[in-house]
Amino acid sequence: MIVLQDISKHYGRVRANDSISLTLEPGRIYALVGENGAGKSTLMRILAGHTVPDSGTISMRGEVHPGLTPATAARLGVGMLYQDPLDFPALPVWENFRLSGPPRTRTQVVDRLGELSNHLGVCFLPEEPVTSMTVGERQLLELLRLLDLGATTLILDEPTTGITPEQKRGLFDLLARLARQQGHTVILVTHKLSEALEMADAIFVMRQGRLEARLTPPYDSTELVQRMFGDAATQSVDSALPETGQSSRVKLEEAIFAGPKYHLGPLNLSAAPGEIIGLAGLDGSGQELFLRGLCGLDRMPSGRLVLNEAGHTRTNFKTLRHEGVHFVPADRMSQALFPDLSIRDHILLAFPEHATRLEEFHQSQCVERFDLRAHPDTPAKDLSGGNQQRLLLSLIPDDAPLLLMEHPTRGLDAGSARQVWEHLRGRCASGATLFFFSPDLDEVIEHSHRVLVFFDRALVADVPRLNASVEILGALMAGKKPESAHVA
Numbered sequence: 001m002i003v004l005q006d007i008s009k010h011y012g013r014v015r016a017n018d019s020i021s022l023t024l025e026p027g028r029i030y031a032l033v034g035e036n037g038a039g040k041s042t043l044m045r046i047l048a049g050h051t052v053p054d055s056g057t058i059s060m061r062g063e064v065h066p067g068l069t070p071a072t073a074a075r076l077g078v079g080m081l082y083q084d085p086l087d088f089p090a091l092p093v094w095e096n097f098r099l100s101g102p103p104r105t106r107t108q109v110v111d112r113l114g115e116l117s118n119h120l121g122v123c124f125l126p127e128e129p130v131t132s133m134t135v136g137e138r139q140l141l142e143l144l145r146l147l148d149l150g151a152t153t154l155i156l157d158e159p160t161t162g163i164t165p166e167q168k169r170g171l172f173d174l175l176a177r178l179a180r181q182q183g184h185t186v187i188l189v190t191h192k193l194s195e196a197l198e199m200a201d202a203i204f205v206m207r208q209g210r211l212e213a214r215l216t217p218p219y220d221s222t223e224l225v226q227r228m229f230g231d232a233a234t235q236s237v238d239s240a241l242p243e244t245g246q247s248s249r250v251k252l253e254e255a256i257f258a259g260p261k262y263h264l265g266p267l268n269l270s271a272a273p274g275e276i277i278g279l280a281g282l283d284g285s286g287q288e289l290f291l292r293g294l295c296g297l298d299r300m301p302s303g304r305l306v307l308n309e310a311g312h313t314r315t316n317f318k319t320l321r322h323e324g325v326h327f328v329p330a331d332r333m334s335q336a337l338f339p340d341l342s343i344r345d346h347i348l349l350a351f352p353e354h355a356t357r358l359e360e361f362h363q364s365q366c367v368e369r370f371d372l373r374a375h376p377d378t379p380a381k382d383l384s385g386g387n388q389q390r391l392l393l394s395l396i397p398d399d400a401p402l403l404l405m406e407h408p409t410r411g412l413d414a415g416s417a418r419q420v421w422e423h424l425r426g427r428c429a430s431g432a433t434l435f436f437f438s439p440d441l442d443e444v445i446e447h448s449h450r451v452l453v454f455f456d457r458a459l460v461a462d463v464p465r466l467n468a469s470v471e472i473l474g475a476l477m478a479g480k481k482p483e484s485a486h487v488a
C-alpha cells in the first residue's frame, strides 16, 4: 500500500500541490483527472521521485519517505510512463528496452523482450529503430521496459493518446490483468473521462492543486465533470465554421511523399483559404506522412506542390517554413520545443525582431492572447500540456497561411481544448488553411469542412462535412467503402 500524506509543492506563488493525502492499494486501478495545471503531473512526479515535495511524506512498503529519489522510487517498484515517451528514437527497440536495466547481452535482452511480449500479447521487432514507430508503440515498449525493471506501481500519463481503438482495448485489458492477476497498482492520468469511468476502481479529481474529490463506483458522470471544471463544464464548444474563400491556398498535383518506410500518393487535391480539413486514419495509415510531406520534413520525389500560387517541384522544410507553413507535431516536447529553453528563449528564437521589447511582446502575445500564465523563465519541459500548446501557438506568426497540426488538443482538458479551437477557427476565419489530424473522430467531424481519410498508407476518401459521421469515417478507416462517401 502507498500512502501520500499532506503532500505540498509550490512553484513561486503557484500551489501545484496543496496538502494532498491519498492511499493507493495493490491490485487497483485508479484514475487521476483534472484540468490542465490542476497539479496531476506534479503529484505523479513526486511519487516517481522526480520532484521533491516541499512538505509531506510518502509511505511505501512500510517505509516513510519525506521525499523520494528516482532511484528509490524505482527500487520500490514505481514506474512512470510519460505522455511523450522518454526513449532514444535513434536506438533500435532492443537497445531502448535494456535502458537502465542490468548489464545483459543482446541475445539476453532480445529473449527477455520476446518473453514479456509473448506473455502480454504484443509484438516488437528488436532491430526496428524507435524513430519509425508510432507514439502508441513507443509507449507500449516503455511499459514493457518498466515491467522488466520490476515496476509494480505503474503511472500512465494519457496512455491512449495516438493509439487505435484496438490498441487501446489491448492496453486496457493488459492493465486490468496486471492489476487483477498480478496485484499491480495502476494510475491512469487522463483527460478522457470515459476511460476513467470505464477503468477505475476509484477516481481522484484534482483542481487548482487540491484533491477535490475521491469518487467510487457507481459513478455519476455529471458530478465528475462538475468536480473537475465547475461552471465552465456547462459551456459547449461553438461548432460554427467560417466561410471558405474561392481561390486555392495549396494544391498537390500528382505529388508523392516519401517517408522512411513507405511512399504516399500520387496525391491530387487542393484546399482553399479559410478551409479546415480534418485527417482521419488509424495510426500509421499515411496521415502522418501527409503532414510531414506538406511541410517538407519528408521528401516529395515527384509531383508538384503549389502554395499561394507558387509551384514547387522540390520541397524542403526551411523554404516552406519561410513561406508560412507551420507544422505542430503531436509529440510537442521532443519535436517542437526545446525542453531546457524558457518561454522567453522560444519567443526570442521565433521573433528575433522583437528582441528589444521582449517583455512587452511576451505580455501581449503569450499572456493576453493565449492566457499563458507561466513565468517567462519557466523551461518548456516544466510547462503543463496546455501551456506547451499555448506557447507553440503563440510562436506562429499571425499571417501564417498554412497550418498543419497533429492532434491539436492532445492531452488538453476541455477548457484548454475549447480555447485552442477558438484560436484555430479565428486564424482560419482570417484566411489561414488548416490541416489537422486527431485520433478523436468526434473532434475531426466537429471542426472540419471536409475530412481526408487514410487507410493502409493511402488517401482513400475525401468526405464533405455533411457526409461525415463516425460510422462512415470509421468504415473508411478500416478499408471499407460506404456508398455516400466521395472517394478521392
Ligand SMILES: Nc1ncnc2c1ncn2[C@@H]1O[C@H](COP(=O)(O)OP(=O)(O)OP(=O)(O)O)[C@@H](O)[C@H]1O
Pocket (backbone or CB within 6 Å): 011, 014, 015, 016, 034, 035, 036, 037, 038, 039, 040, 041, 042, 043, 374, 378, 382, 383, 384, 385, 386, 387, 411
Ligand atoms: N517545474 C515547474 N516550474 C514552475 N511551475 C511549474 C513547474 N511544474 C509545474 N508547474 C506549475 O504547477 C502547476 C501544476 O502543473 P502540473 O503540470 O502538475 O499540472 P497538470 O494537472 O499535470 O497539467 P496538464 O494536464 O496540463 O499536464 C501549473 O500551474 C504549472 O505551470
